[in-house]
Amino acid sequence: MSQPATTSKVTSGGPEAYPVEELLGAYRRMSEIRAFEDRLHLENMTGDIPGFIHLYAGEEATAVGVCDNLRPTDVIVSTHRGHGHCLAKGCEIQPMMCEIFGKDEGLCRGKGGSMHIADLSVGMLGANGIVGGGPPLAIGAGLSAKTLRNGGVAVSFTGDGGSNQGLVFEAMNMAVVLQLPVVFVYENNGMGEATGAAFAVGSGDIAGRAAGFGLPATVVDGTDYFAVRDAAATAIERARSGGGPSVIEATSIRFYGHFEGDAGLYRTPEQLQEFKDSRDPLKIFRTRTADLIEASALDEIDEAATTEVDAAVAYARAAAWPAPTQVLTDVYASY
Numbered sequence: 001m002s003q004p005a006t007t008s009k010v011t012s013g014g015p016e017a018y019p020v021e022e023l024l025g026a027y028r029r030m031s032e033i034r035a036f037e038d039r040l041h042l043e044n045m046t047g048d049i050p051g052f053i054h055l056y057a058g059e060e061a062t063a064v065g066v067c068d069n070l071r072p073t074d075v076i077v078s079t080h081r082g083h084g085h086c087l088a089k090g091c092e093i094q095p096m097m098c099e100i101f102g103k104d105e106g107l108c109r110g111k112g113g114s115m116h117i118a119d120l121s122v123g124m125l126g127a128n129g130i131v132g133g134g135p136p137l138a139i140g141a142g143l144s145a146k147t148l149r150n151g152g153v154a155v156s157f158t159g160d161g162g163s164n165q166g167l168v169f170e171a172m173n174m175a176v177v178l179q180l181p182v183v184f185v186y187e188n189n190g191m192g193e194a195t196g197a198a199f200a201v202g203s204g205d206i207a208g209r210a211a212g213f214g215l216p217a218t219v220v221d222g223t224d225y226f227a228v229r230d231a232a233a234t235a236i237e238r239a240r241s242g243g244g245p246s247v248i249e250a251t252s253i254r255f256y257g258h259f260e261g262d263a264g265l266y267r268t269p270e271q272l273q274e275f276k277d278s279r280d281p282l283k284i285f286r287t288r289t290a291d292l293i294e295a296s297a298l299d300e301i302d303e304a305a306t307t308e309v310d311a312a313v314a315y316a317r318a319a320a321w322p323a324p325t326q327v328l329t330d331v332y333a334s335y
């Protein structure tokens with residue numbers, strides 16, 4: 001039943017393979033994520049955002065590179081660090097911002113907040129405060145797609161820390177046993193809170209474990225949009241065409257602390273700056289497309305993203321809180 005297990009390195013097909021409009025769209029989605037997260041870093045310091053936020057800056061190419069291969073009807077399952085996944089899958093900035101500020105016009109009517117944003121209308125099944133909680137949900141969605149024969153694919157995003165959770169292994173086994181159209185994306189940003197992946201991932205790499213389940217696996221530079229896009233295209237097409245599940249391990253660095261407020265004593269400012277200089281997905285995209293796109297066109301996209309995020313913050317701040325009468329609405333399922 002299982003496929004031959006292989007672990008391979010994928011190299012990128014390169015920007016020339018895509019029309020310029022498509023390249024601009026990919027950069028716009030990454031730029032919006034960066035502007036969103038940079039602004040939330042500042043907004044959180046005002047004390048007006050309820051609950052914890054975990055920022056995705058530095059990992060943009062992974063979410064966008066994967067989701068650019070998905071159809072609106074495909075689904076993703078996210079993590080506690082989910083803003084980038086939401087935006088990459090098509091959630092709109094303003095209702096997301098309202099949700100993070102706890103307002104009634106938020107995607108979940110202000111009841112979810114940063115760690116529980118969901119928007120089923122675009123196939124975003126939810127961020128998730130339970131580390132490692134995504135893969136079991138993805139196999140449920142994959143089983144649904146397989147049963148309905150609708151050609152759908154489910155993708156789970158999980159961190160390197162989350163990859164060590166037992167239920168993640170159960171989900172990978174079940175996906176192989178049932179040959180589900182699922183792609184397990186492991187975002188190895190090198191840290192789980194303050195614990196290095198080099199310490200906590202016993203096997204050394206995450207992709208290598210996949211072979212034990214009979215899953216094909218690929219390690220990819222998660223800061224390079226084109227490398228991620230290629231690897232995800234292969235895995236998603238395999239899933240869609242009945243070839244079963246697979247694993248992608250995407251390496252990156254998170255630019256902010258584990259959560260907003262984290263003192264970040266596990267890395268020096270110099271190390272962080274070196275990461276930002278050498279592994280910034282937006283800079284890497286600019287370098288790789290320099291022969292195809294004028295820098296000024298990308299600058300304009302950055303400015304537009306900042307303007308849109310500014311407007312979303314102003315809107316969310318002024319928006320209404322949920323009415324007290326709504327406190328139990330959408331909380332309990334009725335069957």
Ligand SMILES: Cc1ncc(C[n+]2csc(CCOP(=O)(O)OP(=O)(O)O)c2C)c(N)n1
Nearest residue numbers: 081129130131159160161162189191192193
């Ligand atoms: C089941 C569970 N265990 C522990 C936690 C506490 N916790 C929140 S985030 C986190 C680290 C997750 O690291 P990783 O999966 O690498 O994701 P990253 O934060 O690096 O994106 C932990 C241990 C949790 N939320 N859920």
